[in-house]
Amino acid sequence: MRTERLERLERALGHTFLRRELLQQAVTHRSYGTPHNERIEFLGDSVLNCVIAARLFELFPGLREGELSRLRANLVRQETLFAIAQELTLGNYLRLGEGELKSGGFRRPSILADALEALFGAIFLEAGFEAARSVILRLYDAQFKAIDPRQAGKDPKTALQEILQGRRLALPQYVLLTTRGEAHAQEFEVECRVAELDVCVRGIGSSRRSAEQEAAQQVCRILDGR
C-alpha cells in the first residue's frame, strides 16, 4: 500500500507506527493471506475491553458492576466499532482477498470492526497500554458523551446519596443560591455541600433539579478520586 495512504490512516488514528508492518498486518483480512489480523484482533479486543471498563468506572462512580457491564457491552459491540471504523474510513485501507473484494467486504461491519480492534492491538503491541488507551478514548469520545446518565442507571443525586450512605455519612445538603433570567429561560445555581468531607461545589442548570444533579455529579467525581 502506498505510504501516503497509510499516513492518512495514522493521522486519523492519532498514532504514528514505529513498525509499519504491524499497521499493515492490522488492516489485512485473513482472505488476503498471512500475516493477517486475527491474532492481533484477539489482543486488541481485550485491550479495548479494559480501556472502556476503566473509563466507565471513572465516569460513573454511582453505577454498580452489572450496570457498568451493560454499558461496556454496548460500547464494544460490533455496531459501535463499525460506526467508528466508518468515521476513520477504514474500509479504504483494508487488504482483502479477491472474493471479499468483489463481494464488498470493505463495507462489511464484522470485517471493519475486527480491523479496528486489530489496530488497537497493534498500537498496544508496539507502544504499550497507555498509547492504546489514549487512541481508544479519543476515538470513543463522542460515544462516551452520548451516554445518557439516566440510561446509565442512577442519576447523580441518587448515586451520591448511596456513596455517602455507604460511608456512613450524612446526606448532602442542596441550597438554591440564585435564579437568573426570564421565566421561559431561567438559570438556576445550586450549591451541594457534604460537610463531613469538606466538599462544596456549585452546579448550574435550567431547572433547580438539573442544577442539583450537575452539582451532585461533580461531588461524585471528587469522592471517587479520594
Add this chain to the structure above:
Amino acid sequence: MRTERLERLERALGHTFLRRELLQQAVTHRSYGTPHNERIEFLGDSVLNCVIAARLFELFPGLREGELSRLRANLVRQETLFAIAQELTLGNYLRLGEGELKSGGFRRPSILADALEALFGAIFLEAGFEAARSVILRLYDAQFKAIDPRQAGKDPKTALQEILQGRRLALPQYVLLTTRGEAHAQEFEVECRVAELDVCVRGIGSSRRSAEQEAAQQVCRILDGR
C-alpha cells in the same frame, strides 16, 4: 484490620499500596457493607483478561485466535483464581458480613476469586497497567509454566510450518549438529534454518525431536516480532 496483617498481604502480592483504603476495599465483600469490592472487581476482571491475552499472544506465536481464547478462558476462570487466592491465603484478609463469616465465606471459591480480581483492579487504579501486569504475571507464573504446548494447540514445529506456508515460504530445514552424553542421558543439538528469512537458530533437547521443537519455538518468536 491491623496494619501488619495487610502488610503481609502486600508482601505476598508484591505490591505496596499507596492508598491503603483501596486495599481494604478490595478485600471487602458486599456482605460487610460499603465501600465493597464489586466495582473494583469489574475493573480487575478486565485488566486480568488483557494481561493474560497479551502474555498468551507473546508465548504462543503459532496459536490462532480461537485457541488463544480457549487458553485464556482457562486461566481467568474461577477455579484458577481460587487456586491463586489460596496460595496467597487471601481468606485470612477478607472482610465479610456476619452471615458469610458463619457459613465459611472466607473459603468460598467465588468470594475469593472476586477478591483477587478486585486486588488486581485496585493495583491498576492506583499504580497503572504495568504495575498490575507485573503482579498478575508473577502470581500466574506457575499457571503459565503448566500449559502443555500440545494442549495449547499445535506444537512449535507445526506452528512454524503453518506460519511459513502462510507467507508462501519454503519449509524450514532441521539439521542435527551434535549428540553428546551417554546413551541413557543424551543431549541433541539441532539447527533450524529458514533460508528465505535469513533465520538460523539452534535448539537443545533430550531427543532429536525435542531439540527440533525447541529450535522451532525460537524461530516462531523471532518471526512474530517481525
